[in-house]
Amino acid sequence: MTPSLPTLPLSQLGGPGKGQFKYDFIIVGGGTAGCVLASRLSLLPGSPTVLLLERGGSDRGWMSSTPLMSTSWQMDEKKCSSIPTVPQQGLDGRVCDMLGGKILGGASTFNSSLYTRGLPSEFNIWASQFDLPSWSFSKLLPYFISSQNHRPNSSPIADLLPPSNTASAYTGADGPWATTNPSVFTYPSSKHFVVARAGFGEGLKIGLGALVHKLDLDHDGTCKGVWFSEDGKPESTLLHASCCQETILTSGTVFSTQLLLLSGIGPKAELEELHITCLVDLPDVGRGLADHLSVYLPYTVPITDSLDRLENSPLHAIKQIASFALFRTGDFTFQGSQTAIMISSTHIPEILSEHSPYSKERPLWTSSLAEEEVPNLEILPLPFRFHSSMDDGKPDGKTPDLRKGKYNKSVGYLSPISILVRPKSTGTIKLKSKDPREIPACDPGFLTDPADLPVLIQGLRLAAKVVDGMIAGGYDVKPIEKNNPFAFGKECSDDELKAYVKKWAVPAYHMSSTLRMSGQENDGVVDGCLRVKGCKGLRVADASVFPTILAVHTQAPVVVVAEKCATMIGEEWSKASH
Known part of the structure; x- marks a missing residue:
């Protein structure tokens, strides 16, 4: 007790x-x-x-x-x-x-x-x-x-990542890094x-x-x-x-x-x-x-693959509540994200090049990693609506309140977030x-150092590349046309992505x-x-x-x-x- x-x-x-x-x-x-x-x-x-x-x-x-x-x-x-x-x-x-x-x-x-x-x-x-x-x-x-x-990862979510050469960029020296997602959580x-x-x-x-x-x-x-x-x-x-x-x-x-x-x-x-x-x-x-700055890309996925189903289907929510209460399993054990990509933006152009498959593996877990090799980007794929204005509304920089805003309740959402984790801007x-x-x-002086904005742009391009790999693999994921700069394979200029970051980026509370x-x-x-x-x-x-x-x-x-x-x-x- x-x-x-x-x-x-x-x-x-x-x-x-x-x-x-x-x-x-x-x-x-x-x-x-x-x-x-x-x-x-x-x-x-x-x-x-x-x-x-x-x-x-x-x-x-x-x-x-x-x-x-x-x-x-x-x-x-x-x-x-x-x-x-x-x-x-x-x-x-x-x-x-x-x-x-x-x-x-x-x-x-x-x-x-x-x-x-x-x-x-x-x-x-x-x-x-x-x-x-x-x-x-x-x-x-x-x-x-x-x-x-640490306990072994029991989640199948990471399996949705594309089985392509781009995936090798998301591994450590000995393959993907394991994360803990036990079926029974200790006090969080x-x-x-x-x-x-x-x-x-x-x-x-x-x-x-x-x-x-x-x-x-x-x-x-x-x-x-x-x-x-x-x-x-x-x-x-x-x-x-x-x-x-x-x-x-x-x-x-x-x-x-x-x-x-x-x-x-x-x-x-x-x-x-x-x-x-x-x-x-x-x-x-x-x-x-200093604080980390984050910006997301909105996509829709099948409702059965998204945590939005808990809000849109009362019967499913009741089943998941019972599963958690009785067995400590199910959707309510989910802690935010079970997969993350940590990467230095210096490697992203090579990954994005169709004619230059990224196959290098670097032992990132080492004390001798050069400072420029330390990851400055994190990509977190969140299986739910990250922002109330994902379908409609205007950004206000406030804490995302998912109880508000208009959105399509017949579909689920995927929100890959690009996070600038080594900002040079300070305040x-x-x-x-x-x-x-x-x-x-x-x-916090967000983006006051000119080196930060290009890094976030690279993060958005990498996040879109990962989702493109999921689409190529046959997964039913679609960009939301209204607020996604990469809607339907659209080529985005750096200027367009700069404007997108300035409009939608929010603090990560770090x-x-x-x-x-x-x-x-x-x-x-x-x-x-x-x-x-x-x-x-x-x-x-x-x-x-x-x-x-x-x-x-x-x-x-x-x-x-x-x-x-x-x-x-x-x-x-x-x-x-x-």
Whole structure:
């Protein structure tokens, strides 16, 4: 039986004055990383006291443990923070939605359970270029292994890929890479680490609905605790919790950055413009914001081959619900996509050439892969409508809401998505005001680097090539004429595809790198031990510390950051205890 979470009312976790409530460790943000850290730190020898503060609530209902249904939380404002960008000039001035988790477990509760490790060379680039030897792949591999459980792929979906020379481009050195799609899923979020797999110690206390206003910093940058209140109630009393050892920020890229800035840690000139006293002048706070950018191609397929059948056929949906409830099998075990193509765009022209079959196989799982060989594109074939305006409507850059829009319910949909996973474009996060309730100005700078748009165009051409191979093999798949630039074999110019990307591209919700890690003295925000530079007793452990954005879905490396952070803190705790 899953143990009850040790949650308490906020009034029992903090007081109006300093020193009334003391903890060894305070963790701000109960998302992917925060849950892992809460578990690990509370289980340290000596039973340290750990306070975990989460702005959202907790949901342990059936939807949270049903892979297919948990993604619907992306449209639930109670569980997900919608973070609008500033108008993106690279996307014709559109405002896009970026998402952050607002629930215990964070974005891991709705990220489709896509858990990808990444290539060794990416982490070795971190180690070499940013003077972070302890973050090389060989040093991180034990953390990856400790949190994974690989099972053979039981899905036939990959068999639909064309049996042609183009398929060899989608293999590793020893053939296609296997992915895990077990018939029975474990809990699909980081809450799993707290309440099931790892457990938690007696000293852990969790406060839900807590809005942290700022850190309590001494004049020398020592973090002594946090000030917080009940979210959604501006009149609620400001409470204080004191920290005896360390405070760790795990609120995600946007909100960890915001909290440092509100606390007076960041670019001095920007803080003083908002009349915030700068306690630690760190120019790189909020710089380097990066996110993956995605764009899809709409096709129709037989309704029996699409997850849209669940919505269009009540009888089929009932059967699948019963299959999942009784046997943990069927459509509701689907986690988003069971097949992915990871590729460097430098190889795509050769693949697309009819007279030059691509037959080279490269051992991609190697630590010596050249930087230009690291995949900068991911192709995900999704067997459902990706966007409400797939048949009709106009793009708005908002979170795709499949409950809206006009579409043909007699057919199924296939949505191969091309994702730019190594963007060169970066941007910033800046405060709009001193109010912690106001979402900061987020500018990912999509397509501001001229190198990015051609890569996405190559991705669209490759995705269309894959579907063409399915058509050539006799599969009944048709492009949607209205919104697919490749409709009915149409030859597309680069200019046409540029316009298509600017009109339809949306964020992939993998923000990172605004509090980036660096071992160099005058660079970055945190050091190799994740300690905020110029501060004491303060660390950050989420995707914001990535030196550069990784070509992966970010959950796995975020878990590793949290695990490594817990190890480093645990080692210091053990030394201090003896």
